[in-house]
Amino acid sequence: MRIYTRSFTHTVTEDEASNGMSIKKLMDIHFDFSSRLRTKIKQNDLVTVNGKKVPLWIPPEAGDVICITLPQETSDFEPEPIPLDIVYEDEDIMAINKQPHLVVHPTYGFNEGTVAHGLSYLMQERGEAFKIRFINRLDMDTSGILLIAKNAYAQDAYTKAQRDGLVSKRYEAIVSGHVENDEGLIDAPIGHIDPAGPHRGVVEGGKPSQTRYRVIERLGSGERAATLVELELLTGRTHQIRVHMKHIGHTLLGDEFYDGDLSMIKRQALHAKYLSFPHPVTKDPVEISCPLPDDMQELICTLRELR
Numbered sequence: 001m002r003i004y005t006r007s008f009t010h011t012v013t014e015d016e017a018s019n020g021m022s023i024k025k026l027m028d029i030h031f032d033f034s035s036r037l038r039t040k041i042k043q044n045d046l047v048t049v050n051g052k053k054v055p056l057w058i059p060p061e062a063g064d065v066i067c068i069t070l071p072q073e074t075s076d077f078e079p080e081p082i083p084l085d086i087v088y089e090d091e092d093i094m095a096i097n098k099q100p101h102l103v104v105h106p107t108y109g110f111n112e113g114t115v116a117h118g119l120s121y122l123m124q125e126r127g128e129a130f131k132i133r134f135i136n137r138l139d140m141d142t143s144g145i146l147l148i149a150k151n152a153y154a155q156d157a158y159t160k161a162q163r164d165g166l167v168s169k170r171y172e173a174i175v176s177g178h179v180e181n182d183e184g185l186i187d188a189p190i191g192h193i194d195p196a197g198p199h200r201g202v203v204e205g206g207k208p209s210q211t212r213y214r215v216i217e218r219l220g221s222g223e224r225a226a227t228l229v230e231l232e233l234l235t236g237r238t239h240q241i242r243v244h245m246k247h248i249g250h251t252l253l254g255d256e257f258y259d260g261d262l263s264m265i266k267r268q269a270l271h272a273k274y275l276s277f278p279h280p281v282t283k284d285p286v287e288i289s290c291p292l293p294d295d296m297q298e299l300i301c302t303l304r305e306l307r
Contacts, residue, residue, distance in 0.1 A: 004130035006091065006151045007069045017062035023049065024056040026066060033068075034156045040071050070151050073131035075120065077106070082118030087145070088288050092154040092281050093135075097290040098146040100267050104137055115146065135159075136169075136275075139239070141254075143293045144171070144272025149280070157280035162236070167277040171231045171241060172216070172292060174269035174299055175250035176261055179227040183214040186244040190237045199257070200239045202247045210234035211244045219303035224264075226253060226303050230273075241270060253299070265299050 010030045027033070033041065045053055046069045049060050060066065082102070088095040096115070103110040106117075116132055123129050133149040135158050149155035161167055191206030193199045212232040219226045227250065231241050242258050245251060251260040255268035276287045292300075 002128045003072045003074060004091075004128055004150055005070055005072050006153065007067055008153075009068075010066045012060045012062055012064045012066065014062045017060065017064075020059045022057050022059050023047065023054065023066060026060070027056070027068065031068060032157065032160075033153065037070070037152050037156060040152075041068060044071050046071065070153060073152075074129045075116065075132045077114075077116045077120040077132070078112065079121035079124045080113060080117040081121050082113065082115070084115070084118045084122060087290060088286070090279075092150055092279070093158075093286075094148045094150065095275070095288050096146050096148070098138055098143055098272075100141050100143045100293065100295065103140045104134055104146065110140075119148070136236075136272075138272060139268070139270075141267035142270045142272065143296075144290050145275045145288055146272070147275065147288075154280040158277060161278050161280075168275070169233045169236075169272065170274040171233070172271050172273050172296075173229055173231060173241060173245065174219070174253045174265075174296060174303075175227050175229060175245050176225070176253060177227065177250050178218045178225045179213070179215050179229060179248075179250055181215075183212070186211045186213065186248060188244060188247055190240060190243050200237070200243045202243060207237055208235060209237045209240055209244065211240060213245075217300075219300065220306040224303065224306045228300060242268060264302065265295060267295070269296050269299060271296060 008031055010026060016026060041047065047056060048067045049064050085097040086094060087097050098115060103114045106114050119132050130150045133155045135147040135149050135155055138144065138146055187210050188202040189206030190200050190209040191203040193201040212234060214230045216228040216230055219228060233240060242252055242255055246258050251258055253261050253269045254265035256262055260268060271292055274289045279286050
């Protein structure tokens with residue numbers, strides 16, 4: 001079993017050497033490690049210069065190659081042969097098109113049959129291992145793009161890019177009724193309705209939350225009126241889209257948790273269709289998209305017939 005790791009290198013310049021910069025100082029300049037990751041690197045003595053371990057206070061010479069290797073880490077989920085649709089992968093990140101009715105990570109009541117168990121099986125088949133880090137989470141019944149970091153640096157860099165507003169996430173949903181405006185911004189704070197319960201809602205004192213929406217197509221009519229909408233998350237609160245759409249009177253079809261209509265689809269009609277962000281290491285733009293799953297496409301076709 002090959003345990004996955006990641007290394008970063010920097011060749012010391014003439015200017016850096018002449019200024020007497022220490023290895024630690026050069027690490028601070030060239031490698032944007034979090035303080036937690038930096039501590040792990042130091043504790044595990046994972047810095048070398050020209051292949052040799054040296055104290056970090058030493059000033060290297062021009063042409064010396066500083067190499068930092070991330071700690072080797074693994075996950076211990078029991079492997080299960082769960083089909084995973086990989087839509088993007090490189091040595092730092094992986095994206096899958098998650099099917100509905102699949103829990104991402106073991107949680108209360110779901111100790112097996114999760115994406116994490118499927119990833120463990122995939123790694124076993126490949127003869128490799130890395131610690132599974134889910135960068136974004138999707139509810140069990142939400143389909144679409146799920147992003148996984150293969151190392152701590154990739155996870156930290158993505159989180160920073162998201163905090164800096166460099167990540168774009170777009171969803172498609174089918175909601176009840178005809179949304180009147182072609183586009184709009186829902187700016188309403190979200191929090192627990194009951195501190196002891198799982199339901200969220202728009203509440204006074206909740207966390208600031210913003211969702212931008214755009215009507216793609218109005219479907220059905222009368223009691224079967226619905227709207228296909230594209231939604232962009234400007235913040236990332238739990239159940240944000242589901243809560244915000246209910247707040248403006250257009251609950252997601254199939255969303256039993258928030259009193260949605262279950263007569264035409266048995267899960268919330270929500271799909272994470274598009275994700276763009278700067279690559280955690282190369283900083284090159286990454287764009288990932290996934291088409292609507294069959295159940296939502298079939299629902300759209302059925303509703304079109306009711307116009």
